[in-house]
Amino acid sequence: xxxxxxxxxxxxxxxxxxxxxxxxxxxxxxxxxxxxxxxxxxxxxxxxxxxxxxxxxxxxxxxxxxxxxxxxxxxxxxxxxxxxxxxxxxxxxxxxxxxxxxxxxxxxxxxxxxxxxxxxxxxxxxxxxxxxxxxxxxxxxxxxxxxxxxxxxxxxxxxxxxxxxxxxxxxxxxxxxxxxxxxxxxxxxxxxxxxxxxxxxxxxxxxxxxxxxxxxxxxxxxxxxxxxxxxxxxxxxxxxxxxxxxxxxxxxxxxxxxxxxxxxxxxxxxxx
Numbered sequence: 001x002x003x004x005x006x007x008x009x010x011x012x013x014x015x016x017x018x019x020x021x022x023x024x025x026x027x028x029x030x031x032x033x034x035x036x037x038x039x040x041x042x043x044x045x046x047x048x049x050x051x052x053x054x055x056x057x058x059x060x061x062x063x064x065x066x067x068x069x070x071x072x073x074x075x076x077x078x079x080x081x082x083x084x085x086x087x088x089x090x091x092x093x094x095x096x097x098x099x100x101x102x103x104x105x106x107x108x109x110x111x112x113x114x115x116x117x118x119x120x121x122x123x124x125x126x127x128x129x130x131x132x133x134x135x136x137x138x139x140x141x142x143x144x145x146x147x148x149x150x151x152x153x154x155x156x157x158x159x160x161x162x163x164x165x166x167x168x169x170x171x172x173x174x175x176x177x178x179x180x181x182x183x184x185x186x187x188x189x190x191x192x193x194x195x196x197x198x199x200x201x202x203x204x205x206x207x208x209x210x211x212x213x214x215x216x217x218x219x220x221x222x223x224x225x226x227x228x229x230x231x232x233x234x235x236x237x238x239x240x241x242x243x244x245x246x247x248x249x250x251x252x253x254x255x256x257x258x259x260x261x262x263x264x265x266x267x268x269x270x271x272x
Contacts, residue, residue, distance in 0.1 A: 003032050007041055019047040062092045062100075071111060083118050090114045098196070109192045116185045123178040130171035137164045 007015075011031050018027055019042050028035040042049050046067070048060045066072060066088060079087060094110050095102060102110070137160050144157050 007033075007037075012041065012045070015041055016045065016047060019045075019049040021050060023050045058096065059092055062095055063088055066091055069107075071108075075111075078115075079118060083121075086121075087114050087118065090117065106192065106195055109188065109195065113185065113188045113192060116181055116188060120178055120181045120185060123174050123181060127171055127174035127178065130167050130174060133167040134164060134171060137167060 011033070014031065015027060015038065022030075024035050024039050024042065027033075028038040031038065039049075046060055046063050048057050052060070075087060076084065091110065091114055094114075098106075141157060141160050141164070144152050144160070
């Protein structure tokens with residue numbers, strides 16, 4: 001059966017130190033714990049482990065990056081324990097959708113987009129609660145009105161009617177709030193798409209014109225990526241040149257170098 005109860009700090013530290021190199025089964029066996037509880041702890045600690053798929057590993061990596069953001073403490077203060085996992089889930093999905101090619105300004109737009117969506121969800125939950133209160137109070141009023149006139153509790157009816165008015169006002173307020181937030185969400189999504197479209201267009205323009213290329217290279221991320229691509233191309237060209245400088249046997253039986261320059265001739269003579 002294995003040990004039960006709360007994990008000790010020593011056990012937690014062992015899991016942290018070994019989750020990436022040992023399987024859940026191996027860790028559970030060493031700690032004399034149920035593998036399911038060990039896996040649960042690994043999930044709570046947001047640790048990568050050996051048994052993960054590529055997608056699962058990517059999700060853990062992105063979640064850890066989110067937790068390292070300077071705005072993460074604010075998110076923890078702003079949202080409930082039930083809303084935090086939802087924020088993490090949508091953030092990861094959007095970042096993966098954009099293939100992790102997200103600038104800081106776009107990331108802040110994504111944060112605001114998710115925040116607005118959570119506020120929309122809150123508004124709908126509160127609206128539902130108000131509607132349920134209205135149904136309950138309506139039923140209570142009906143129960144009083146079906147009674148003979150002399151048996152009706154007038155004071156109770158007035159009290160229920162007051163509660164009904166408050167609930168209807170609350171329901172209307174949450175409906176208005178949801179409508180407003182929906183418009184904000186739509187505008188945020190539109191702005192995010194426009195920002196990315198402009199950036200992608202700048203990259204495409206850079207492929208077709210010299211001025212566009214200069215503008216594109218003003219983006220530090222693009223500049224680093226292009227520099228790396230150029231370095232790889234240079235290495236590939238050097239490798240191809242070396243291969244063409246070697247002796248090659250042709251179909252007519254002749255042996256010669258396909259590619260010769262003064263530099264290659266001098267280099268080969270030095271080697272020989």
